[in-house]
Amino acid sequence: MRRISLAFVCFLLLFTFCSQPERAPEEVRVRLAADPETLSPISYSSSGALQIINLLFQSLLSADLGTNEIKPFLASGMPTVERQDSLTLFTYTIRDEATWTNGTPVTAEDVAFTLKVAKAPLLNNEGLKPQLEFIQDIRMDRENPKRFTFVCAGYAPEMELLTGDFFILPAYLYDPENLLQHIAVATLSGDLSELENDEQLKAFAARFNAPDYGRDPNLLQGSGGYILENWKNGQYLTLTRKKEWWGNNTSNTQHLTANPQRVSFQVIPDMTTALLALKNRQLDVLESIPAAEFEQLKQNQSFLKDYALHAPDAYEFMYAGINSRLPKFADKRTRQAIAHLLDVNSVIKVTQQNYATPTVGLIPPSVTKFYNTSLQPYTFSPAKAAELLKAAGWQREEDGWYQNIHGKKERLSLVVDYRAGNTSFENAAIILQQNAAKIGIPVQAQGLEGSLMSQNSKQHQFEVFFRSLSGNPFAFNFKPLLHTTYAEVGGLNFTGFGTPESDRILDQISNTVTSEAEMAKLLKRLQEIMYTEAAFIPMYYEKERLAIHRRFANPKISGLKPNYDVSAFTLKEE
The missing domain is CATH 3.90.76.10 (Dipeptide-binding Protein; Domain 1)
Structure with missing residues (x-):
């Protein structure tokens, strides 16, 4: 049965690559985990879409x-x-x-x-x-x-x-x-x-x-060096270099590039299939390689002859979100108890093979001037979790924890959502499930299709979720994520986090900060409030793991997404 399944995957892979235009000499083939919902430069919603838009606009x-x-x-x-x-x-x-x-x-x-x-x-x-x-x-x-x-x-x-x-x-x-x-x-x-x-x-x-x-190629035409050539849903998106691009006529602007003749984004949702395509030399770039597979590739000498592996410190972090609007999570001590059951170190070991760094806030630990070093990540402690639940008014009975909420006896349970197919989130949910069971809290872990999870988050139809966010070392305006004015249905403050003080801090950061010292003071205080409120719980910052074919030079490896600049790739001279 396994051999038949593998043959079927190979057939699909072969069909996908054979059904698109003939490969150009300077073409770069990049894996895309999913078709973008939109390539609108105003309303895009994924990092994959952003990478493509960066080549067009x-x-x-x-x-x-x-x-x-x-x-x-x-x-x-x-x-x-x-x-x-x-x-x-x-x-x-x-x-x-x-x-x-x-x-x-x-x-x-x-x-x-x-x-x-x-x-x-x-x-x-x-x-x-x-x-x-x-x-x-x-x-x-x-x-x-x-x-x-x-x-x-x-x-x-x-x-x-x-x-x-x-x-x-x-x-x-x-x-x-x-x-x-x-x-x-x-x-x-x-x-x-x-x-x-x-x-x-x-x-x-x-x-x-x-x-x-x-999605209209006639509208998706900006000032960038590429135009959208083909978009086959569920298969690929191909961008072609403009014949006459203004960026070729500038001097002393090495960062303005459009070098590859064609950039082809291959839609391969399943990572196992993507890794097979990489090993078969059908992909030139693969990012977000699972840690275990990345370690295996490091030992594969045949593979390393053709591909270089990179692991830069990234600005993408994983966090747990708790819907603080729900009555059972209204007390921050209940949320803190859940934080003590996340066991971040185990999640990092199991899901990242230690290619990650624990964090107490949205600020990367590497940005030392703004990171609050006085805080320590929540430790895994069932005993501390039980202590906090009692302080929040929960009573332990034979089959779990109960509290009278609005005149009705309620049992504490968790439904944990994560994006289906993301093994890191799935393992984090399983670890939480196992840890919570140790003190009598039942946890239901459920993988959801990405668009459904996004919709549920915006509609506040969730209890706990695992998500990731991409940041950068240049901007720290977190108002859309954390301010209470964005906590309404449809806003980006999914968890309902926010206090009068945190709102004031976010307003100051976005409008009135006049010095780096003042910015540092405000950001460190914001991290303290987030840590105490425990609705939006940062867990760790990742190291990116990617492979790039050695026939290309000038990849510009970076901690910033997408961690390389495909427009800068040049063919090495043979």
Whole structure:
């Protein structure tokens, strides 16, 4: 039976690779775990989608994975900064060479249009809108159509990055009828209820929010070096290098690259199948290799002749989320008890083969200036968990823990959700299940399809979950994840975390911080509050594990997602 199953996997693999265009000499084949829900530069929701969008569109500023530094991409340089009382002005100039796919120049009008799409009501922009809420207006330079100034509320060191860290859309493609032209950026702060009745905005929203809008190759054309050539659902997405890309005509900008002739993203949901494709030399890049398999590959001399293995410190962390809105989890001591049953060290050993670092907060332990070293990760302690449950009002009976909640006797039990197919999350759920059983708490672990889990999280239809998040060492605006204003249905604060103090801290971080020392003080205090509240429980930061074919040079290995820059790959001379 096993031999038949393996033959079937090989057949599917062969069919997938044979059903796409002939492989180009400079083609790079990368595994993609799932089809993106959308490639909209405004409303994308996965790291896989982000990697693809980065090849199609550009932002004013971005990270150079070769140096882990922020550098100008669409912008000709870093912005000039001028502080005026309660406002801060950031002035940019777009590169003279920068053009869209049709050859027309990228201008300040495109930036203004993108701001409108990111800030207007009715549009699917929930993920980006909080990041840009501090930008109150944009001022155009009358003499230079490529020069503009962002008018921003308050000041924080991160604003320099945040003002440049969003994809710029071509207005001519996305709004050929100029439906948003009459809306001023300055009107998109504060109460937007009147705009919700704007007929032109509603017409634009109906089109922009349509699922096809994030899948149409005719719209997915930005200022990046690639265009979408083919997208076969469940099989592959292929990007082709533009014949005449403006980035080839710049000097002293080694971070602007579009080297491979074609980049093909192979949709292979199952990691076992992906590893087989890698070993058969049908993939050039495979990331997120399970730790056990990564260790095996390190011992495979035949494989190592063709592939280089890399394990950079990543900025992706795993966390446990507890729905603090539910009455049985309302007392933080109950949540703390669950934290003492997670056994992070065992999870790291079992799921990561120790390719991970425990953490007490969202800040990577490697970012020592902001990480709160006075806190220690929750230790595995059933005794401490039982003590906390008693303090929270739970009483131990023969078959479990009980408490009177709203006049009804309730038994403490947990339903733990995780994304189906993710063995790390599955093992973490099993470890929690086994640990909780030791003190009489039944745990049901259930794997859910990714989109269903995302939907349930946004609708607050969960008890406990395991998820991961990607961060970076440049920005620490956690307001969309942790502020109570984003704890409503549909918001990104899934757990309902938040206190008046944490809200004040998040507001200060996003608006008024004036120094690194002040930022450090606020972030460390935020970590203390999160640690005590135990609704959003960071567990560990991962080391990425990836393989790249040795025929390519200049991979730019980095801790930043996706941990390499495929656009920079060059073929080695034979």
